[in-house]
Amino acid sequence: MLTTPALDYNLLAPILIVLGGALLGVLVEGFIGKAYRARIQIIIALIAVATAFGWVISIRTKISQVAAVDSVSIDGGGLFMQGAILALAFVALLFFTQNDHFAPQASALPGSIEEAEAIRSGLQMTEIYPLVLFAIAGMLLFPVAHDLITLFVALEVLSIPLYIITGLARRRRLLSQEAALKYFLLGAYSSAFFLFGGAFLYGFSGSLSLGVIRTTVASTGANHIFLYLGVLFISVGLLFKVGAVPFHSWTPDVYQGAPTPVTGFMAACTKVAAFGAMFRIFIVAFGAIQNDWRPLFVGVAIITMAGGAIAAIVQRDVKRTLAYSSITHAGFLLAGVIALSKAGLTSLMFYLVAYGFATIGAFGIVTLVRDSTGEVNDLNRWAGLAKKSPGVASAFALFLMSFGGIPLTAGFIAKFSIFTAAYESGNIAIVVVGVISSAIALFFYLRVVLIMFFKEPTDDTVSVAVPSFLVSAGIVICFVITLVLGVYPNLLFNLANTMTTLVP
Amino acid sequence: MDISNYLYLSVILFTIGALGVLIRRNAIVIFMCIELMLNASNLALVTFSRSNGNLDGQVASFFTMVVAACEVVVGLAIIVTIYRSRRSASVDDASLLKN
Numbered sequence: 009m010l011t012t013p014a015l016d017y018n019l020l021a022p023i024l025i026v027l028g029g030a031l032l033g034v035l036v037e038g039f040i041g042k043a044y045r046a047r048i049q050i051i052i053a054l055i056a057v058a059t060a061f062g063w064v065i066s067i068r069t070k071i072s073q074v075a076a077v078d079s080v081s082i083d084g085g086g087l088f089m090q091g092a093i094l095a096l097a098f099v100a101l102l103f104f105t106q107n108d109h110f111a112p113q114a115s116a117l118p119g120s121i122e123e124a125e126a127i128r129s130g131l132q133m134t135e136i137y138p139l140v141l142f143a144i145a146g147m148l149l150f151p152v153a154h155d156l157i158t159l160f161v162a163l164e165v166l167s168i169p170l171y172i173i174t175g176l177a178r179r180r181r182l183l184s185q186e187a188a189l190k191y192f193l194l195g196a197y198s199s200a201f202f203l204f205g206g207a208f209l210y211g212f213s214g215s216l217s218l219g220v221i222r223t224t225v226a227s228t229g230a231n232h233i234f235l236y237l238g239v240l241f242i243s244v245g246l247l248f249k250v251g252a253v254p255f256h257s258w259t260p261d262v263y264q265g266a267p268t269p270v271t272g273f274m275a276a277c278t279k280v281a282a283f284g285a286m287f288r289i290f291i292v293a294f295g296a297i298q299n300d301w302r303p304l305f306v307g308v309a310i311i312t313m314a315g316g317a318i319a320a321i322v323q324r325d326v327k328r329t330l331a332y333s334s335i336t337h338a339g340f341l342l343a344g345v346i347a348l349s350k351a352g353l354t355s356l357m358f359y360l361v362a363y364g365f366a367t368i369g370a371f372g373i374v375t376l377v378r379d380s381t382g383e384v385n386d387l388n389r390w391a392g393l394a395k396k397s398p399g400v401a402s403a404f405a406l407f408l409m410s411f412g413g414i415p416l417t418a419g420f421i422a423k424f425s426i427f428t429a430a431y432e433s434g435n436i437a438i439v440v441v442g443v444i445s446s447a448i449a450l451f452f453y454l455r456v457v458l459i460m461f462f463k464e465p466t467d468d469t470v471s472v473a474v475p476s477f478l479v480s481a482g483i484v485i486c487f488v489i490t491l492v493l494g495v496y497p498n499l500l501f502n503l504a505n506t507m508t509t510l511v512p
Numbered sequence: 513m514d515i516s517n518y519l520y521l522s523v524i525l526f527t528i529g530a531l532g533v534l535i536r537r538n539a540i541v542i543f544m545c546i547e548l549m550l551n552a553s554n555l556a557l558v559t560f561s562r563s564n565g566n567l568d569g570q571v572a573s574f575f576t577m578v579v580a581a582c583e584v585v586v587g588l589a590i591i592v593t594i595y596r597s598r599r600s601a602s603v604d605d606a607s608l609l610k611n
Binding site: 168197 | 519522526529530533539542543546549550552553556557559560561563564565566568569571572575576579582583586587589590591593594596597598603607608
């Protein structure tokens with residue numbers, strides 16, 4: 009006789025709440041008039057994310073459990089990642105509320121009469137909010153998934169909505185559509201590698217569960233072609249998602265083309281989800297053969313740190329600069345994965361939060377610098393921004409200092425702890441290259457600060473828009489967290505230290 | 513028939529798909545190559561399911577099909593939008609985002 013599998017709704021609730029919010033949003037699209045739609049969608053999205061965050065906090069003590077018949081593992085590492093994703097997503101959503109970032113009607117041709125009409129009649133793409141909620145649900149599932157098929161489905165649930173919202177920018181629509189095409193084609197390509205790798209791991213171990221793969225790896229040893237192919241292909245899929253060199257080529261294009269609030273959301277939350285999943289897979293499933301895959305990851309981390317930092321120097325576009333900086337940070341984060349220790353996971357978690365809030369804040373500020381046609385992304389035209397708006401320029405400078413790892417910002421503590429963890433695990437090469445790349449990266453962060461503070465304004469058409477209440481709240485939250493975590497890092501560090509359990 | 517032949521076939525199909533993505537220039541054809549890679553993975557999953565003697569792989573292949581269908585919907589929508597704005601589906605023409 010068949011018994012109904014126990015799902016453990018209490019542990020799955022954060023994911024289900026966000027999914028429920030997304031479905032509710034789809035219904036709102038169908039049944040509510042367009043005058044109220046935007047406001048209701050924003051409220052639903054914020055409430056769903058906040059409730060899910062509250063729920064994660066309420067189950068924070070359950071740090072070693074499996075749910076949904078072993079396919080989801082609720083443990084310290086997973087819950088921390090979920091909490092981080094929800095907190096970051098909440099702040100990122102605040103920047104979505106400026107409704108002039110998204111195309112009024114995505115299907116209308118750029119520059120056509122239909123588009124002009126859609127703008128005139130005040131249409132808005134409120135579908136953005138359910139799509140973002142679906143993406144968040146996928147991100148919540150990705151770092152806690154405990155078998156390969158759940159991982160694959162979560163990967164797609166988080167990616168597919170992102171492909172769509174990348175292509176929805178209101179201005180420079182051709183650029184935005186092109187970014188969506190590139191993101192989609194390369195994203196689907198890497199998912200296919202991920203799946204093929206999963207198939208070989210299944211062939212190797214006879215099961216899709218990470219726990220069974222772990223025991224098979226430990227008992228049969230590493231000398232098996234299926235295992236090697238599986239590890240290789242799965243690494244390709246995951247390294248693509250985090251934007252590591254040599255799988256980074258989509259990052260600058262997509263970051264530049266996507267609507268800026270989407271870029272901030274994507275840059276922060278996707279990284280948390282992907283690094284959470286990567287850490288789990290490589291520790292739980294492949295921990296026993298670390299000597300085989302570690303050299304590969306060390307190589308990738310080194311070229312990612314150095315490549316991102318060097319390429320960023322020559323950029324003239326602020327979004328592209330931030331994109332290359334995010335590639336460099338992916339390299340630093342990989343150093344935390346390679347450390348393969350409790351300290352590595354703690355510093356990885358701290359780094360993801362510190363980097364995430366600074367990124368969302370930085371992209372939030374990019375949305376405010378404008379001329380009559382929309383956002384100004386050319387760095388030269390940012391000259392003298394501090395004279396036009398000292399507050400905004402100082403906040404941007406703080407986020408850049410945090411990226412660069414200047415003391416008294418969260419970024420310094422994050423970098424220091426992740427390099428310490430890498431050093432303790434014996435990866436000296438990574439630490440050396442990491443410190444050199446940090447120095448190179450600091451050069452271009454300081455260049456932006458110089459442009460903003462010490463150059464005379466050359467372009468009077470550029471101004472800083474007055475942010476709405478929600479947008480200023482978002483920037484203030486990011487600013488305060490970046491500063492507070494830099495001065496009192498233990499607030500988060502102690503929490504991260506208690507959340508390092510991973511279900512085997 | 514030896515079961516490993518199915519595996520060789522799946523590797524060949526996957527390689528054709530992976531190379532096709534790199535070589536071909538039309539977004540639709542690239543997309544078809546990606547579908548070929550997903551289906552090669554399906555064949556590998558089903559083959560392993562047979563050789564392992566459990567059903568996990570066959571169930572997984574159903575999930576893959578559903579995911580592939582979702583990708584088709586979104587992917588074709590993006591490609592059609594691009595085609596309508598530019599009258600071309602070649603990925604070489606989509607080059608506004610170069611440095």
